[in-house]
Amino acid sequence: MLLNSYFAKDLFQNKTVFITGGSSGINLGIARNFAAVGANLAIVGRSQDKLDAASAELRALGAKVSAHSADVRDYPALEAALASAREALGPVHTLICGAAGNFPAPAEQISPNGFKAVVDIDLLGSFNTCRAAFEQLKATQGNIIFISAGMAFLPYAFQAHVGAAKAGIDNLMRNLALEWGRFGIRCNSIAPGPIEGTEGVRRLVPEGSADLLKRMIPLGRFGTSDDIGQLSVFLASPLASYITGALIVADGGQNLPGSGAWTQLIAAELKKANG
Numbered sequence: 001m002l003l004n005s006y007f008a009k010d011l012f013q014n015k016t017v018f019i020t021g022g023s024s025g026i027n028l029g030i031a032r033n034f035a036a037v038g039a040n041l042a043i044v045g046r047s048q049d050k051l052d053a054a055s056a057e058l059r060a061l062g063a064k065v066s067a068h069s070a071d072v073r074d075y076p077a078l079e080a081a082l083a084s085a086r087e088a089l090g091p092v093h094t095l096i097c098g099a100a101g102n103f104p105a106p107a108e109q110i111s112p113n114g115f116k117a118v119v120d121i122d123l124l125g126s127f128n129t130c131r132a133a134f135e136q137l138k139a140t141q142g143n144i145i146f147i148s149a150g151m152a153f154l155p156y157a158f159q160a161h162v163g164a165a166k167a168g169i170d171n172l173m174r175n176l177a178l179e180w181g182r183f184g185i186r187c188n189s190i191a192p193g194p195i196e197g198t199e200g201v202r203r204l205v206p207e208g209s210a211d212l213l214k215r216m217i218p219l220g221r222f223g224t225s226d227d228i229g230q231l232s233v234f235l236a237s238p239l240a241s242y243i244t245g246a247l248i249v250a251d252g253g254q255n256l257p258g259s260g261a262w263t264q265l266i267a268a269e270l271k272k273a274n275g
């Protein structure tokens with residue numbers, strides 16, 4: 001395929017992208033990028049108000065949209081959402097498992113129910129979504145993108161529950177890549193770094209510390225929803241037709257060993273010495 005057809009407005013024409021958590025933040029950014037290449041969009045979340053606002057935004061970009069209020073922990077509700085999305089837009093070609101919950105808390109203060117809430121939304125919710133979408137993905141020889149995070153492969157303080165859930169998601173991704181390759185279904189994960197203007201950053205970046213944290217990221221900035229949206233379009237497109245079972249880290253280098261405080265201290269020391 002010629003590279004410039006990757007940018008064609010109709011690359012995803014008549015293709016349905018089903019996005020859990022598509023009503024806000026990174027996942028809405030992913031939806032916007034699929035709208036730019038002609039996709040039909042089905043979005044899922046719990047809050048009807050958020051779904052209405054996101055639908056209006058995506059329709060203004062020219063996309064056909066169906067919105068479904070459902071909790072990803074509720075399997076029958078997801079089955080119903082997938083059936084009605086199929087009716088409105090056609091079978092799912094790309095599934096984005098993006099719905100998630102997060103709050104920072106020291107491990108000794110996370111209640112069993114708090115741990116369970118996050119694991120149920122992130123991990124069980126992702127399995128539910130894939131399981132309920134399987135027949136449609138099989139019919140379209142589609143693909144799945146899971147939204148992971150750095151704490152899946154490195155421990156982050158106060159994120160024991162989220163790290164466990166996201167690590168589980170990445171293992172589920174590899175398992176499904178192994179099992180569903182025979183149906184032509186590709187499965188990959190994206191692990192974003194901190195993304196500007198999102199709920200995740202509002203919850204996890206202490207007020208006043210954004211500049212310091214940006215200095216600890218080799219590329220010197222937080223990411224944007226478009227950084228993740230463009231990567232998602234690439235991964236779901238025929239340009240990535242031989243990629244399955246991969247975890248793609250899009251974090252500006254944040255999780256590279258050496259990108260933390262030590263590097264900052266040495267850099268400050270060198271600056272002092274060299275002027």
Ligand code: NAP
Nearest residue numbers: 021024025026045046047071072099100194195198199200
């Ligand atoms: P967000 O705007 O809060 O997105 C979460 C979405 O999931 C919302 O649309 C929310 O809508 C939906 N959701 C939550 N619980 C749900 C449930 N039980 N059933 C159905 N939908 C549910 O947060 P975000 O920061 O953009 O995060 C989006 C994704 O990126 C998450 O997977 C997160 O772990 C990942 N991530 C974020 C960052 C970051 O910097 N923000 C970094 C790495 C990874 P309702 O509340 O209306 O249900």
Ligand code: COA
Nearest residue numbers: 100101102103104105110111112113114115117118199200
């Ligand atoms: N610190 C410690 N525990 C917390 C907490 C916090 N900030 N927020 C919630 N919990 C605990 C609750 O106390 C409860 O445990 P308990 O029954 O032992 O008291 C448990 O988590 C479940 O809380 P509940 O409010 O019933 O969960 P929910 O299913 O309605 O919501 C959350 C799930 C908690 C993850 C909620 O923050 C949410 O809906 N988040 C979605 C948006 C989001 O997190 N975006 C960022 C993505 S990176």
